[in-house]
Amino acid sequence: MPHTKKLLNGSEAKTRAILNQIVALNGAEIFPKQRIADVLEINQSGLSKEDYSYALKAHFDFVVAESDFEPLFAVEFDGPHHRENSRAAINDEKKDRICRHLNFPLLRINSMFLTKEVRQFNLLSWLIDLWFTEREFDRLQEAGQIPYDEPFMYFNIMAMAGERKVSWPYDLxxxxxxxxxxxxxxxxxxxxxxxxxxxxxxxxxxxxxxxxxxxxxxxxxxxxxxxxxxxxxxxxxxxxxxxxxxxxxxxxxxxxxxxxxxxxxxxxxxxxxxxxxxxx
CATH class of the missing domain: 3.30.160 (Double Stranded RNA Binding Domain)
Known part of the structure; x- marks a missing residue:
């Protein structure tokens, strides 16, 4: 019998299922367990020696990428041990620091993001949907279809919920x-x-x-x-x-x-x- 380990635990599998559903609607794909150095260009990036070494060894739980495989952002599922284990906290800080330095979006979630249901969303799908919505807003703004000084405010996004009825679906x-x-x-x-x-x-x-x-x-x-x-x-x-x-x-x-x-x-x-x- 082969000595194998499951690639994803229960919480990670649920995270993947939610991510798959929402990113597919936006023409993107999800890739689990991707090494940081395979996602981000770390050579001559200005990372410290410690962070550079960590990027060669550590991975992101999930990376969301364009259909042409260009990375967009990463999602990390943090279980309880991330608060209780000092080593996990140190590694989390390294990963945060790397993403901050290289300007790569990193969303950290826990089980609440998977289970908390508000209106028609759970928290994870709400946040991911808004990320893509803001990106489309920025694209239209750069194309001159939205005034350049118009800020993106998620709570002002309106939708028709029937004849002459307006709702604000993202304002939880x-x-x-x-x-x-x-x-x-x-x-x-x-x-x-x-x-x-x-x-x-x-x-x-x-x-x-x-x-x-x-x-x-x-x-x-x-x-x-x-x-x-x-x-x-x-x-x-x-x-x-x-x-x-x-x-x-x-x-x-x-x-x-x-x-x-x-x-x-x-x-x-x-x-x-x-x-x-x-x-x-």
């Missing part, structure tokens, strides 16, 4: 923000929108907390965290803020349906203080 928190605003206008809650704190802590973990007051004594809190990554058009800080708003919005729905009680203002403020203390 929009339905919940509308819910909170309407509830506030009816005096059902005190705040029309949550206050949000976002910090970067140890091991490049970005954390966010959103608090929405029900009244002067009670509140609801939403939290989120993700790894710092180098990927456009959504920064890890912006993503974390969006996810915290979504969580507190979902709790508002649960509160109105009498499925979730609020917490005291002092307890909510204490949770915010704990998040602030995570800042490096």
């Amino acid at each position: 928190s929009r339905p919940l923000r509308v819910l909170m605003h309407e509830a506030c206008s009816k005096n059902l809650i005190k705040d029309c929108c949550p206050s949000v704190v976002v910090v970067e802590g140890a091991n490049k973990i970005v954390s966010a907390i959103a608090m929405l007051r029900i009244d002067d004594e009670k509140a609801l809190v939403g939290r989120s965290e993700c790894r710092l990554y180098q990927f456009s058009p959504i920064s890890s800080w912006e993503l974390c803020e969006e996810l915290a708003i979504i969580e507190v919005g979902e709790k508002v729905k649960a509160y109105f349906e009498k499925r979730l009680p609020p917490i005291g203002i002092e307890e909510a403020q204490q949770e915010i203080l704990l998040v602030r203390k995570l800042s490096k």
